[in-house]
Amino acid sequence: LQTLATRYLRGHTDAIYTVQWTRDGRRILSASDDSTVRVWTVADGTSQVLRGHDDDVYRARFSNDERQVVSNSLDGSIRVWVIEQPGARALVEGTPIENLEVDGTLLRTKTTTETARWNLTSGHREPLFSWAADTNGLGLGFPSPDGEKLLVPAADWSLEVRDRTGKSLTLRGHKTPISHIEFSKDSK
Numbered sequence: 632l633q634t635l636a637t638r639y640l641r642g643h644t645d646a647i648y649t650v651q652w653t654r655d656g657r658r659i660l661s662a663s664d665d666s667t668v669r670v671w672t673v674a675d676g677t678s679q680v681l682r683g684h685d686d687d688v689y690r691a692r693f694s695n696d697e698r699q700v701v702s703n704s705l706d707g708s709i710r711v712w713v714i715e716q717p718g719a720r721a722l723v724e725g726t727p728i729e730n731l732e733v734d735g736t737l738l739r740t741k742t743t744t745e746t747a748r749w750n751l752t753s754g755h756r757e758p759l760f761s762w763a764a765d766t767n768g769l770g771l772g773f774p775s776p777d778g779e780k781l782l783v784p785a786a787d788w789s790l791e792v793r794d795r796t797g798k799s800l801t802l803r804g805h806k807t808p809i810s811h812i813e814f815s816k817d818s819k
Contacts, residue, residue, distance in 0.1 A: 640671050642678050648689050653697050660700060662691035668702045670714055681712050683719050692733045694751075701738055701751070703728035709740065711751055722749055722756070732776065739778045746774040746781065760793065775818035784809055 645664035652659055659671040668681040668691045684704035691702040700712040705727045710719040722738075730741040738749040744763035749756050760781040762772035773782040781793045788805040790812070 638673065638676055640673075640676055640678065642669055642680070643667065648687070649691060651691065651693055653693060658697075660691050660693055662688040662702055664688075666704070668700060668710075668712070670700065679714065681710070681719065683710050683721070684708060689728065690731050692731060694733055695735055699751075701731060701733050703731050703740065709738065709749065720754065722754060739774065741772075741774055743770075744772075746772065746778065748778050759795065773812050773814070775814045776816055777818040780814070780818060782812055782814070784812065 640659070643661065643663040643665050647661050647663050649662045650659055657673055659673060661669050661671065664687045666682070666684045666686060666688060668688055669678040670681070671678045681700060681702070684702065684706055686705035688702050688704045691700055693700060698714055700714060701709060702712070703709050707723060707725045707727055709722040709724065709728065709731065711722065712719045724740055724742055724747070726742045728740050728742055732739045736751045738751055740747050740749065745761040746759045747756050748759055759778050760772060760774060762770070762781070762783055765783060771784055774780070779795050783791045783793065785791060788807065788809060790802040790809070792800045792802065
């Protein structure tokens with residue numbers, strides 16, 4: 632029987648929203664209500680503090696190679712940090728970001744009314760979908776993992792699946808409110 636050691640990682644001064652392990656289990660990334668992101672070294676409990684946001688940091692994700700961190704804040708900004716270098720590059724959405732996903736050099740963001748794709752190398756932003764002006768929807772939009780489709784629930788319990796090619800499909804069949812929506816990982 633092996634006894635497992637417990638290590639407390641202390642440093643954030645407010646609630647922690649998200650955490651992510653590196654693939655090798657040696658580091659942890661955390662995003663906090665204290666406006667900071669931390670990259671923790673599990674072996675000794677130390678952390679590198681990434682500062683620059685002006686409000687709660689809701690999400691932080693490692694890039695695929697785990698040499699960069701992407702974070703988003705209620706201040707409406709995205710920050711791209713190169714872990715071994717000081718400072719960060721800021722990309723501005725302008726409104727609070729609810730979710731972000733990193734896929735190689737691409738970053739997909741979701742706000743309360745739209746979804747966009749950022750090229751982390753060039754800093755170029757490509758709008759994908761907006762549901763702000765929808766009259767039939769419930770004010771919600773759920774982008775697919777690849778960013779090519781958007782699911783919009785309607786008040787009549789139907790679901791509209793929009794495609795970036797302009798095609799749309801309405802799914803009907805629910806007789807009561809829909810409590811959860813999720814795309815498959817392959818977005819199909």
